[in-house]
Amino acid sequence: MPDQTEQPTDSANNADWAQAGRPPRIAIVGAGMSGIAACVKLEKAGYSDVTLFEKADRVGGTWRENTYPGLSCDIPSRWYCFSFALKAQWSHRYSYGPEIQAYMESVAQTFGVTQKTRFNTAVTDLQYLNGQWQLTTERNEVMTFDIIISATGILHKPAYPAIDGLDTFAGHSFHSARWDHSVDIRDKRVGVIGTGSTACQIVGAITPQVKKMLVFQRTPQWMMALPQIEYSKRWNAMMERFPSLQKLSYHYYMQLMATTFAAGTVGNKTVQRLIHWACRKHLRESVADDALRERLTPNYQAACKRLIFCSDFYPAISSDNAALITERIENIESTGVRTTDGTLHELDVLVLATGFDPGAFILPTRVRGENGVDLETRWAGAPRAHRAVALPDFPNFWMLEGPTGPVGNISLITITEYQVDYVISMLNKMKAEGLSAIKVKSTACENYNASMRQGIKNTIWFTGGCDSWYFDASGLPNLYPFKPTRYLKDMRHPDYSEYELIR
Ligand code: NAP
Numbered sequence: 001m002p003d004q005t006e007q008p009t010d011s012a013n014n015a016d017w018a019q020a021g022r023p024p025r026i027a028i029v030g031a032g033m034s035g036i037a038a039c040v041k042l043e044k045a046g047y048s049d050v051t052l053f054e055k056a057d058r059v060g061g062t063w064r065e066n067t068y069p070g071l072s073c074d075i076p077s078r079w080y081c082f083s084f085a086l087k088a089q090w091s092h093r094y095s096y097g098p099e100i101q102a103y104m105e106s107v108a109q110t111f112g113v114t115q116k117t118r119f120n121t122a123v124t125d126l127q128y129l130n131g132q133w134q135l136t137t138e139r140n141e142v143m144t145f146d147i148i149i150s151a152t153g154i155l156h157k158p159a160y161p162a163i164d165g166l167d168t169f170a171g172h173s174f175h176s177a178r179w180d181h182s183v184d185i186r187d188k189r190v191g192v193i194g195t196g197s198t199a200c201q202i203v204g205a206i207t208p209q210v211k212k213m214l215v216f217q218r219t220p221q222w223m224m225a226l227p228q229i230e231y232s233k234r235w236n237a238m239m240e241r242f243p244s245l246q247k248l249s250y251h252y253y254m255q256l257m258a259t260t261f262a263a264g265t266v267g268n269k270t271v272q273r274l275i276h277w278a279c280r281k282h283l284r285e286s287v288a289d290d291a292l293r294e295r296l297t298p299n300y301q302a303a304c305k306r307l308i309f310c311s312d313f314y315p316a317i318s319s320d321n322a323a324l325i326t327e328r329i330e331n332i333e334s335t336g337v338r339t340t341d342g343t344l345h346e347l348d349v350l351v352l353a354t355g356f357d358p359g360a361f362i363l364p365t366r367v368r369g370e371n372g373v374d375l376e377t378r379w380a381g382a383p384r385a386h387r388a389v390a391l392p393d394f395p396n397f398w399m400l401e402g403p404t405g406p407v408g409n410i411s412l413i414t415i416t417e418y419q420v421d422y423v424i425s426m427l428n429k430m431k432a433e434g435l436s437a438i439k440v441k442s443t444a445c446e447n448y449n450a451s452m453r454q455g456i457k458n459t460i461w462f463t464g465g466c467d468s469w470y471f472d473a474s475g476l477p478n479l480y481p482f483k484p485t486r487y488l489k490d491m492r493h494p495d496y497s498e499y500e501l502i503r
Contacts, residue, residue: 016131017146019434024146024427027135028052029126029362031117032061034151034400034416036104037082040111041420044084047427051145052113053137055122059108061153063101068179068198068351070205071097074226074309078246079253080411082107086246088239093229094309127368128395131436149423150399151416152365154407155356161193164331171335173350176202187211188348191337193329195221197308199353203322204312213322214345216329216337219466220298222279223308225286254414258485261409265303266482267458276302286314295326304464307409358469358478359383361402369394370439379403381473386445386498387491388480389419395439395502398423404452406484415484418491425494429501437502444498455481 017024026047028035031054042050058064073080077090080100085107091099108114118137125136132144158175160166166173172183176198189212192199199215200223207213239245264271279302287293296317317324327339336346361383367375373393385391388405389398400419401412426438453476456462461470461477470477480487 016434016436018430019436023047023049024430025144026050026147026149027123027133027143027145028149028151029123029365030054030061030151030153031059031108031113031119032064032151032153033104033413034153034420035059035061035117035149036108036111036113037413037416038149038151038400038420038423039113039116040082040084040107041417041424043112045424045427047424050116052117052151053121053123053135054117054119055138057119058105059114059117060101060104062156063097063104065156066097066177066179066198067181068097068176068202069185070201070203070312072201073097073100074197075257075409075411076249076253078249079257080413081250082413083250083417085110086243086250088243088246089236090231092231094226123365125366125368126397127366127372128370128397133396146396147427148397150362150367150397150402152360152362154361154401155358157357157360157364158352159355159357161352161354163193163329166332168334169332169336169347169350171348171350174352176351176353177356183349185210185349189346190214190349190351191216191345191347192351192353193337194353194355195219196353196355197306197310198355199351200308200310200313202351202353204310204316207316207319207322211321213316213319214325214337214347215317215322216325216339217295218328219305220296221305221308222276222298222302223282223310223313224275224278225282225311226309228311254411257410258483261303261307262406262484265408265460266455267460272301272303272460275307278302279307283314286311287318289318292318292324295324298466300466301460301464303409303460304466305468306470309409355469359472361399367394367397369397383472383478384445384449386440386448387422387487389422390440390445390499392440392442392445395437398426403478404449404480406480406487408479410484415487418488422491422494426499429494429496433501433503435501435503438499439502440499448498452481 028038031052035052039050072094074094076093077095081087122138123135124138126148127134133148135143135145158177174180185206186209188210190210191214192203193216195217203215264275316322327341330338330340336344338344363376370393383403385402385404388402400416406415456476459481470479472478
């Protein structure tokens with residue numbers, strides 16, 4: 001990788017790459033799933049002056065960061081993959097974390113993404129100056145780029161619970177996304193705080209190995225059984241032999257999820273009732289103990305929080321060495337967790353499966369757009385964007401998986417790929433018309449978000465009677481409130497009237 005360190009320049013003269021007929025210099029922040037997709041698709045579209053900046057030493061994003069036992073993806077792998085790198089040899093319908101991480105690394109290697117990535121290089125500052133973006137790294141290297149693509153993911157900043165005495169615990173304590181593999185959990189008394197998707201996978205995986213499993217539940221969660229299967233060699237050989245079957249599976253799962261879970265969350269009442277019924281049935285058939293079942297039963301609609309798919313949790317929490325603690329946590333002491341009924345639950349290991357800061361996106365990188373407009377100030381705890389990719393006052397700055405995009409029980413890889421194609425359309429437009437900048441109009445962004453605010457009130461996330469990480473400081477869930485297929489359709493053909501096209 002050539003040394004691209006530069007001093008800040010008055011770059012007004014060379015800012016117009018499209019007019020000058022040179023390729024744009026593109027920086028991608030983050031080499032996770034979105035960064036990989038962006039790099040590959042840009043290259044295919046003829047944009048090869050691309051540098052990825054990755055804070056860690058490997059690609060993979062969430063699949064690199066999370067290594068907890070039981071880590072898996074509850075979206076079928078035949079869909080949770082890049083459309084340009086379908087894979088025949090998945091071991092299971094729902095792959096485990098290490099297999100997905102290996103896939104990410106292999107795609108990055110095969111398509112030349114690894115070679116374009118500056119590892120161990122966190123971007124600390126981005127500033128729009130004189131028609132270009134000035135990028136500063138943690139080592140104070142300063143470079144200029146024409147285009148910035150933020151591919152930092154959504155849930156990358158662990159949320160630590162504000163519980164008194166957390167730092168006084170004398171045993172081993174770590175966040176689920178910072179799993180300490182040096183700690184041998186076998187025959188230990190392990191406590192898990194949280195009952196989200198992560199906690200359920202951890203509890204399901206390690207309960208048989210530990211001496212005692214205590215799950216501290218603040219809110220019960222609805223969950224559906226995970227219809228896991230291991231693919232046979234013969235089946236995968238057939239997939240290998242007939243690549244069209246891989247394509248067929250990709251689209252089959254996409255349609256299935258779009259017409260079922262996605263439709264249910266955004267207002268289809270019949271599907272909602274079916275999801276609720278399936279969750280109740282799963283609970284009833286999995287937990288024989290009436291009292292335990294009662295304490296595991298949520299008082300809100302299924303899919304109000306992000307729906308969990310897990311078949312291991314109920315058997316695990318029902319086992320003799322496990323206990324569900326529903327009293328509130330009072331504080332944490334050196335030997336364990338004390339609950340409000342006065343009980344001290346003694347532990348050797350405490351796992352904080354307490355989720356992530358959902359409002360981070362590219363933050364804590366400082367991002368300043370035109371006239372020094374600061375992104376963190378602009379968002380103020382309620383991040384909003386235009387079509388999840390663009391921000392007024394931030395020209396030539398694009399986000400993948402930005403705020404107000406479709407997330408939940410769908411493949412974010414598909415969403416990202418459409419967003420990348422959208423950005424490529426913008427670059428093509430700039431190139432064809434000799435534009436120096438494209439930025440979304442404030443009115444377009446406001447109109448889009450007004451329709452989001454209106455639409456969100458019909459979704460299960462708002463009406464379902466729960467609290468979740470989907471809600472932000474505005475008091476509304478920060479999600480795309482319509483069918484994801486509508487989003488994909490809209491992203492296919494950018495409406496340039498929503499943008500200022502600057503010569
Ligand atoms: P999460 O869904 O935000 O769950 C955090 C859990 O911690 C909740 O049960 C929460 O309780 C609890 N908690 C937080 N602070 C607490 C406190 N101070 N005291 C007691 N309990 C506390 O986080 P996550 O499970 O890591 O999942 C985050 C997201 O990652 C998921 O929604 C999903 O989008 C994604 N994910 C996906 C997969 C997959 O298979 N595709 C797997 C794992 C994660 P409350 O419910 O009361 O807030």
